[in-house]
Amino acid sequence: MSKVMTRRKFMGKTGQALAMGGTAVCGGSALTARGATHRPAKGVNYYEKLGIRPFINAAGTYTVLSASTMPEEVQDAISIASKYPVQLEELLRASGEYLAKRLQCEAALVTAGAASALTLGTAACVSRGNADAILNIPLDMTGLKNEVIVQKTHRYDYDHALRNCATRFVEVETLADYDAAFTERTVMAHFFNAAEGGQISREDWVRVAHQHGVPCFNDASADVPPVANLWNYTKMGFDLVTFSGGKGIRGPQCTGLLLGRKDLIEAAMKNNSPYSNTIGRGMKVAKEEIVGLVAAVDWLLAQDEDAMQKEFQQRAERIAERVKSVPTVETRITVPPVANHVPHLQITYDPNRIKLTGKEVMAKMREGTPRIELNPATGGGSASKGLESEVSTIVVGVWMLQPGEDLVVARRLREVLLEAARA
Numbered sequence: 001m002s003k004v005m006t007r008r009k010f011m012g013k014t015g016q017a018l019a020m021g022g023t024a025v026c027g028g029s030a031l032t033a034r035g036a037t038h039r040p041a042k043g044v045n046y047y048e049k050l051g052i053r054p055f056i057n058a059a060g061t062y063t064v065l066s067a068s069t070m071p072e073e074v075q076d077a078i079s080i081a082s083k084y085p086v087q088l089e090e091l092l093r094a095s096g097e098y099l100a101k102r103l104q105c106e107a108a109l110v111t112a113g114a115a116s117a118l119t120l121g122t123a124a125c126v127s128r129g130n131a132d133a134i135l136n137i138p139l140d141m142t143g144l145k146n147e148v149i150v151q152k153t154h155r156y157d158y159d160h161a162l163r164n165c166a167t168r169f170v171e172v173e174t175l176a177d178y179d180a181a182f183t184e185r186t187v188m189a190h191f192f193n194a195a196e197g198g199q200i201s202r203e204d205w206v207r208v209a210h211q212h213g214v215p216c217f218n219d220a221s222a223d224v225p226p227v228a229n230l231w232n233y234t235k236m237g238f239d240l241v242t243f244s245g246g247k248g249i250r251g252p253q254c255t256g257l258l259l260g261r262k263d264l265i266e267a268a269m270k271n272n273s274p275y276s277n278t279i280g281r282g283m284k285v286a287k288e289e290i291v292g293l294v295a296a297v298d299w300l301l302a303q304d305e306d307a308m309q310k311e312f313q314q315r316a317e318r319i320a321e322r323v324k325s326v327p328t329v330e331t332r333i334t335v336p337p338v339a340n341h342v343p344h345l346q347i348t349y350d351p352n353r354i355k356l357t358g359k360e361v362m363a364k365m366r367e368g369t370p371r372i373e374l375n376p377a378t379g380g381g382s383a384s385k386g387l388e389s390e391v392s393t394i395v396v397g398v399w400m401l402q403p404g405e406d407l408v409v410a411r412r413l414r415e416v417l418l419e420a421a422r423a
């Protein structure tokens with residue numbers, strides 16, 4: 001009880017400070033006034049120097065919005081790592097072994113993001129046991145397998161990361177199609193974990209691929225939480241699995257995890273920086289980032305997941321409570337099923353009463369002070385399965401908010417909606 005009270009009190013205070021000093025959030029001391037997890041930092045604020053206005057993240061972990069921010073433990077680990085030179089290969093191997101143990105898989109590699117892991121994992125499948133292939137991908141594919149089987153509904157915006165290795169997709173729909181699609185040129189079977197639709201289950205996907213002796217890859221980039229997903233899919237038998245380092249894991253945005261079979265992770269390493277004549281040489285991960293991702297995984301595994309989800313739910317409820325009294329406004333809290341699996345607040349209203357589209361609300365929030373970014377599903381945009389929305393729907397992602405910012409978002413939303421309702 002007293003714990004709860006203290007926290008409330010604290011959040012109330014922080015919220016007030018933020019609400020009073022709107023400019024403190026986005027102006028001068030942006031990096032020092034964001035609440036409990038952002039203590040004052042020493043040094044020059046280059047956002048200010050460059051005229052960049054940070055925002056309150058009421059969106060989520062979207063790449064163009066710089067995804068997540070790192071917890072203090074991670075920032076500290078990066079700061080220490082940045083002071084000492086190390087051998088990159090030693091660090092990559094040691095971090096890989098450490099992560100594999102913590103994440104209960106055979107082997108792991110820190111990559112320059114999940115998209116990079118997709119390229120390196122594909123390169124691993126194409127080149128395993130063939131040193132010349134590492135040099136030749138993607139221009140000379142003579143004698144190399146290059147067909148990747150995928151469900152039609154699993155084609156997505158990250159296809160290019162696989163096509164970098166000069167592979168081509170073979171699309172299937174039914175389980176029978178899938179079984180019949182394997183040829184002597186099949187190099188990999190690819191699965192998009194958060195795909196909408198698709199008739200073939202993860203278990204069948206793995207089983208049939210293995211019957212044909214072909215490795216399968218699962219892209220689960222945005223699918224933490226739940227934290228257990230970090231081992232669920234490798235345990236299910238996927239030979240390679242990737243997660244973004246900078247989304248729910250909250251490590252550096254330019255990192256990712258490639259997890260899986262030892263021989264394939266080894267092959268992926270050989271296609272990567274620091275080795276020069278490889279497809280991955282431009283995907284360098286620095287010592288700070290490697291350490292940052294390891295520290296983020298340690299941070300995540302130390303969290304109480306239920307308590308985190310409860311906190312997100314309460315943030316959504318606090319915002320809902322404050323906007324509900326605006327005429328015609330209705331609220332609903334939804335949790336997307338796979339990716340971005342945390343409570344989101346969906347706000348709907350009668351567009352005849354509040355004469356603003358969701359996109360217009362979004363623009364006003366972005367232009368205002370403090371600057372606030374709403375979830376890209378707002379106004380009918382596409383953001384994640386399970387966040388369906390229409391022209392007059394506002395979606396608030398609460399999981400990347402700093403303590404107290406939920407109240408700032410609520411106050412600003414209320415202001416924008418009320419003003420439009422009166423017009």
Ligand SMILES: *Cc1c(COP(=O)(O)O)cnc(C)c1O
Pocket residue numbers: 063112113114115116158219220221222243244245246253255256
């Ligand atoms: C975000 C995302 C990626 C890319 O992740 P990065 O870490 O930004 O490279 C790949 N696949 C899916 C499904 C994603 O959501």
